[in-house]
């Protein structure tokens with residue numbers, strides 16, 4: 126294949142997700158010549174919106190933002206994207222072992238307000254374990270977990286082992302398993318699949334106590350990729366999966382399904398397992414090769430269900446449900462007050478996803494709606510729209526929300542996660558030291574990779 130374009134770019138960014146777009150934009154704004162190459166026919170990767178016939182938006186990927194996500198907030202301000210508080214007024218619903226509790230509080234690990242009226246013994250069990258979990262979290266230094274004796278010990282355990290050793294009741298066990306599956310700390314993952322060290326690290330640099338789901342965006346997060354892409358204009362090529370990157374001391378040659386381009390540097394901006402699918406010549410160093418074989422994506426589908434109006438509010442309910450229902454462990458009101466439409470966003474995660482995915486279309490829909498009816502009442506059975514986003518079936522994501530570390534990965538291979546290889550730099554939310562797995566983490570890594578490269582240009 127001949128070089129398709131005689132230009133030697135300053136940088137080629139591979140992947141037009143949020144991290145790649147931010148990196149490219151910053152390089153372009155500094156007057157350097159950048160090209161973005163994206164596999165899909167759209168920008169944004171896991172930041173992916175859609176409008177319903179009702180003019181209500183839905184976010185098929187991420188949607189929430191929180192007050193300490195500074196880099197993402199700065200981006201929103203820059204593009205004039207307006208925010209509103211995530212609807213949370215009213216009582217929350219907990220379903221545990223078939224019993225229903227309405228309460229004026231909330232918990233995602235971190236408890237707030239009034240607890241649900243389960244037994245004192247069960248609530249104390251969860252709270253005592255939560256304190257131990259927080260104490261362990263605070264012992265971790267900031268930054269990516271390093272290879273040392275203490276971390277190796279934490280990294281040799283799964284989260285479920287810790288949960289079993291630290292809780293006495295079924296509720297206590299569920300409280301933490303739910304954290305692993307619904308909140309995720311990247312992932313989300315079954316607690317039997319994720320390293321204890323990873324979960325503690327996630328609780329340290331992306332804590333629920335900082336309310337990462339505090340706000341939503343008028344028009345949705347899905348509008349942002351287009352705004353950044355507009356600034357880049359024709360410097361983005363869509364529908365061109367990158368297959369191979371040849372690199373040496375002089376520069377890089379990036380080969381797609383259709384063409385070949387040269388540049389001084391490249392930024393590969395995608396989750397580690399997708400970066401690992403590209404052929405590198407010369408090959409990646411062994412630690413990097415081993416790492417990218419070991420960083421799986423969370424197993425999660427997102428489902429967005431819309432109603433004429435947020436009917437749950439008539440009953441004094443917040444539209445937020447959590448519990449160990451058969452399919453739905455977490456659902457949340459995502460209605461934009463400016464449209465008047467009611468939207469519930471929910472997830473089917475881990476082993477629940479496995480079983481749910483094997484059912485017919487109509488059975489999957491019936492399964493989700495019947496769980497929503499348990500949380501909010503029979504009105505939930507008659508939505509105006511129902512959208513499933515099956516992230517593990519998307520070959521350009523492989524899962525969602527993000528990738529997580531199974532036991533042993535951080536301490537044996539973690540140092541290869543961000544280390545550049547010659548002129549190849551890495552970006553993507555999985556690489557972030559603050560808010561990994563979130564939009565904010567993606568922005569931070571895009572900014573950092575661009576800055577690193579620009580120091581050489």
Ligand SMILES: Cc1cc2nc3c(=O)[nH]c(=O)nc-3n(C[C@H](O)[C@H](O)[C@H](O)COP(=O)(O)OP(=O)(O)OC[C@H]3O[C@@H](n4cnc5c(N)ncnc54)[C@H](O)[C@@H]3O)c2cc1C
Nearest residue numbers: 140142143144164170171187188189367525553554563564
């Ligand atoms: C269901 C779900 C819910 C979420 N909820 C939230 C939330 O509420 N708040 C929040 O902050 N975050 C949330 N997230 C996470 C957030 O969406 C991600 O952290 C962020 O979008 C990741 O951006 P990225 O650029 O790092 O990666 P990606 O968006 O994955 O971008 C990678 C890009 O690379 C492209 N690519 C891959 N391989 C190649 C190749 N060989 N050649 C060319 N291109 C390639 C892909 O097509 C993709 O466009 C959620 C994610 C999901 C899936």
Ligand SMILES: [Mg+2]
Nearest residue numbers: 142143169170
């Ligand atoms: Mg993205």
